[in-house]
Amino acid sequence: MNPEQLLQDTHIDKSSYIPLYIQVRDILKDLINSGKLQPGDQIPSENELSAQYNISRMTVRQASQELMREDLIVIRRGEGTFVNSASHTQMLLKLEGFSSEMAKLGYRNHSRVLDIQMIEAFDSFELAYSGLEKEPGDALVRIRRVRYVEETPFAIETSFLPFTIGQGLMDPRMADDASIYNYIEKELHIRLSRADHVIQPGLAELETANLLEIPKGSPVLKLHGTTFSMKNKPVEYLEGIYRGDKYELKVVITK
Amino acid sequence: MNPEQLLQDTHIDKSSYIPLYIQVRDILKDLINSGKLQPGDQIPSENELSAQYNISRMTVRQASQELMREDLIVIRRGEGTFVNSASHTQMLLKLEGFSSEMAKLGYRNHSRVLDIQMIEAFDSFELAYSGLEKEPGDALVRIRRVRYVEETPFAIETSFLPFTIGQGLMDPRMADDASIYNYIEKELHIRLSRADHVIQPGLAELETANLLEIPKGSPVLKLHGTTFSMKNKPVEYLEGIYRGDKYELKVVITK
DNA sequence: TTGATCTGCATGTATAGACATGTTAACCTA
DNA sequence: TAGGTTAACATGTCTATACATGCAGATCAA
Numbered sequence: 001m002n003p004e005q006l007l008q009d010t011h012i013d014k015s016s017y018i019p020l021y022i023q024v025r026d027i028l029k030d031l032i033n034s035g036k037l038q039p040g041d042q043i044p045s046e047n048e049l050s051a052q053y054n055i056s057r058m059t060v061r062q063a064s065q066e067l068m069r070e071d072l073i074v075i076r077r078g079e080g081t082f083v084n085s086a087s088h089t090q091m092l093l094k095l096e097g098f099s100s101e102m103a104k105l106g107y108r109n110h111s112r113v114l115d116i117q118m119i120e121a122f123d124s125f126e127l128a129y130s131g132l133e134k135e136p137g138d139a140l141v142r143i144r145r146v147r148y149v150e151e152t153p154f155a156i157e158t159s160f161l162p163f164t165i166g167q168g169l170m171d172p173r174m175a176d177d178a179s180i181y182n183y184i185e186k187e188l189h190i191r192l193s194r195a196d197h198v199i200q201p202g203l204a205e206l207e208t209a210n211l212l213e214i215p216k217g218s219p220v221l222k223l224h225g226t227t228f229s230m231k232n233k234p235v236e237y238l239e240g241i242y243r244g245d246k247y248e249l250k251v252v253i254t255k
Numbered sequence: 256m257n258p259e260q261l262l263q264d265t266h267i268d269k270s271s272y273i274p275l276y277i278q279v280r281d282i283l284k285d286l287i288n289s290g291k292l293q294p295g296d297q298i299p300s301e302n303e304l305s306a307q308y309n310i311s312r313m314t315v316r317q318a319s320q321e322l323m324r325e326d327l328i329v330i331r332r333g334e335g336t337f338v339n340s341a342s343h344t345q346m347l348l349k350l351e352g353f354s355s356e357m358a359k360l361g362y363r364n365h366s367r368v369l370d371i372q373m374i375e376a377f378d379s380f381e382l383a384y385s386g387l388e389k390e391p392g393d394a395l396v397r398i399r400r401v402r403y404v405e406e407t408p409f410a411i412e413t414s415f416l417p418f419t420i421g422q423g424l425m426d427p428r429m430a431d432d433a434s435i436y437n438y439i440e441k442e443l444h445i446r447l448s449r450a451d452h453v454i455q456p457g458l459a460e461l462e463t464a465n466l467l468e469i470p471k472g473s474p475v476l477k478l479h480g481t482t483f484s485m486k487n488k489p490v491e492y493l494e495g496i497y498r499g500d501k502y503e504l505k506v507v508i509t510k
Numbered sequence: 511t512t513g514a515t516c517t518g519c520a521t522g523t524a525t526a527g528a529c530a531t532g533t534t535a536a537c538c539t540a
Numbered sequence: 541t542a543g544g545t546t547a548a549c550a551t552g553t554c555t556a557t558a559c560a561t562g563c564a565g566a567t568c569a570a
Contacts (some may be wrong), residue, residue: 045550056525061551069324077551169531201456201474201499207516219456219474244456300520311555316521332521333562411562515568520559531552538545 006036007044012053020055021062028063032072032083043073043081114156114211116170118163141166143180144188146211153212153243160237165190181227184235199223202241212243219244261291262299266422267308275310276317281361283318286337287327298328298336369399369411369466371425373418396421408467409500415492420445436482439490454478457496467498474499 010031010062012023046064064081067073075081080228119142140160147155149231159180161169169183184190206239207214265286267278286292301319305312309438319336322328330336374397402410415437416424424438439445457477464471478495 021523047550055526057551058526059524062523075551076533078534078549080533081552097272141543170398201476203458204473217458217472219458221456276553301521312521313556314554318554319521330521331563333519333564335563421551426539511570513568513570515566517566518564519563520563523559525556525558527556529553531549531550534548536545536547538543540541540543 004239007049007052008029012055014055020053021059021066023062024053024055024063025066026051028067028074037083039083043083043084044166045080114146116141116143117217118142118170128249138239141170143169154156155240155242156208156211158238158239161235165235190235201244204241212241214243214245261286262304262307264318268308269310272323275308276314276321277302279308279310279315279318280321283322284327292338294338296338298338300335303431330455366400366402366412369401371396371398373397373425394418396425398424411463411466412496413494416490435491445490456499459496463496467496469498469500 010027012020028043031043037043046057046060049060064073064075072084073081074084096236141163143159145157146153147157165184165188200222202220204212204214204216204218204220206216209218221242221244225238226234227236265282267275268316301312301315304315319328319330323330327339328336329339374395384412396418398414400412401408402412420439420443455477457475459467459469459473459475461471464473476497476499480493482491483490
C-alpha cells in the first residue's frame with residue numbers, strides 16, 4: 001500500500017489542544033494495531049509524513065521516537081522505519097548488568113567459576129530453544145558460575161557461547177570475576193543490543209540447593225534466554241537459577 | 256551548590272564525534288552517580304545548561320528526556336528538573352492488561368469472583384507495604400478472583416481498593432468478567448499510569464493449590480504491588496499468585 | 511489577614527532549515 | 541562481469557526562535 005492510500009483517511013487537527021506529535025503517534029499506532037501496517041512493513045518516511053500533514057519533520061520525529069520506545073516500530077538509519085515484528089512481545093524489561101547494578105547499591109559481588117568446557121551443540125536439551133541456531137555438532141563453550149552478593153550465593157548461571165566467542169574465555173585469564181559481557185564488548189568489540197528472556201518459578205534440586213545453600217525444594221526463579229549483538233546475532237544463551245529468598249524482580253509497569 | 260560550582264569542572268567538546276546531547280546526558284549522569292547531585296536536588300534549568308555549554312535548549316532537552324526515560328530524573332513542568340529519589344528502581348516492565356493481551360492471542364479468558372468484602376486497612380500484613388497509605392481502620396474493598404484461560408485456572412488475584420473506588424464494585428453488577436481497570440478508567444474516569452510490582456517465586460499452599468488445580472507445593476510466581484493513577488494516587492494494591500506451569504514472564508532486556 | 515492577581519521562571523510544543531551520516535541501488539568503468 | 545563510484549533517500553544531530561502553559565512566590569486589594 002503506497003503512502004497516499006495508507007494515510008488517506010487520516011488527518012490531524014492543528015487547532016486541537018492535543019499536541020500534534022501525539023496525534024501523529026496515535027495515527028501510526030492505529031495503523032499498526034488495525035493491521036493496515038503489518039510487521040515488517042515500512043512506515044512512510046519522516047519527510048513524507050511531514051509533507052502529508054504539513055508539520056515539521058522534528059514533530060514527526062517526536063512521534064516516531066515515542067513509538068520506538070514503545071517497541072512498536074524499529075528505526076534504521078539510512079533505511080527507514082518499520083513496524084516491529086516482535087510487537088507481540090508483551091513486556092519490556094530494562095536492566096543493566098547485575099554487577100554494576102549491585103555495585104551501585106553498595107553491595108560487593110563476585111562469581112565463582114564451577115567449570116568451563118567445550119561441548120557440542122544439543123548436548124543440552126535447552127539449546128534446541130536457545131536461538132543460537134547451531135548445527136548439531138557445532139562447538140560451544142559452556143561456563144557455569146555461582147554468583148555471590150557479599151558472601152551469600154544468590155544465583156547459578158550457565159552460559160553457552162559460540163566457540164568463536166567463547167574460546168577466549170577458556171584460558172586461565174577467565175578469572176572468577178571476569179564479566180562475560182565486558183569481554184564480549186571490550187575485547188571482541190561486539191556490541192550487545194538486547195536479550196530475550198523467559199522467567200519462571202521453579203524448585204531447587206539437590207545440586208542446585210547445595211550450591212545456593214538453601215534447602216532442597218526451595219522456591220527459585222529460573223531464567224533462560226538469548227543475548228543478541230547489535231547485528232542481531234545470538235552471542236550467548238543463558239540459563240540462570242536465582243534464589244527466591246534473595247532475589248526479586250522489581251518491576252514498574254507503564255502504559 | 257549553585258550551578259556555577261556544580262558545573263565548573265564539566266565541559267563539552269563541540270568537535271567531538273560524540274553527539275552533544277550524549278555528552279550533556281553523561282555529565283548529568285555522572286553528577287548523579289557521583290553523588291554531587293543528591294536525590295531530590297534540582298538540576299540546572301534547561302536555559303542554564305544551554306547557556307553554560309553554549310548549545311541550544313532543544314539539545315539540552317534531548318539529554319534530559321533520555322535521563323527521564325531512564326528514571327534518573329523527574330521533570331516537573333513549571334517547577335524544574337530533579338534527581339529521582341526512586342533511582343534505585345532497576346528494571347522497567349511494560350505491559351498491557353492481561354485480558355486484552357490474551358484476547359489478542361486468541362485465548363478466551365474469564366474470571367470467577369471468590370468474594371468481595373469490606374475490610375479495614377492493616378487487616379492484611381502486606382497492606383503495610385502497599386503504598387495505599389491508608390490510616391489504620393480506613394475502609395478498603397477486597398476482591399478475590401480466580402482467573403482462567405480457556406477452562407484452566409492460571410492465577411488467583413486479590414485486589415485491595417480504597418473504599419471510594421471499590422464501593423462501586425461491591426454491588427451485583429460486579430460480574431465475574433468485569434475488569435477492575437476498565438471500571439476505574441471508564442466509570443470513574445480515573446486514568447491509570449503505572450504500577451510498581453515485585454515478583455518472586457513461591458510454593459503453592461493448600462488452598463491456593465486447590466483453586467489453581469495443581470499439587471500442593473508446586474512452584475508459583477507471586478506478585479504484589481500498587482497501581483497508580485495519572486495523578487499519582489494509589490488506586491489498587493494487588494496480590495497475585497500465578498501457576499508456574501502455565502505462566503511465564505517473557506522479557507526483552509535492552510540497553 | 512485573606513484572597514486574588516501578577517510576574518518570573520520553568521518546561522512543553524512547534525517550526526524551518528542546515529549539515530552529517532548510514533544504506534541502497536543504479537551506474538559507470540576497467 | 542566484477543568492482544568502485546555516485547546519487548537518492550533515509551534517519552541523526554543541532555540551531556535559534558517563538559509561543560503556550562504550569563507553578564510558585566510576590567504583590568496588591570478587600
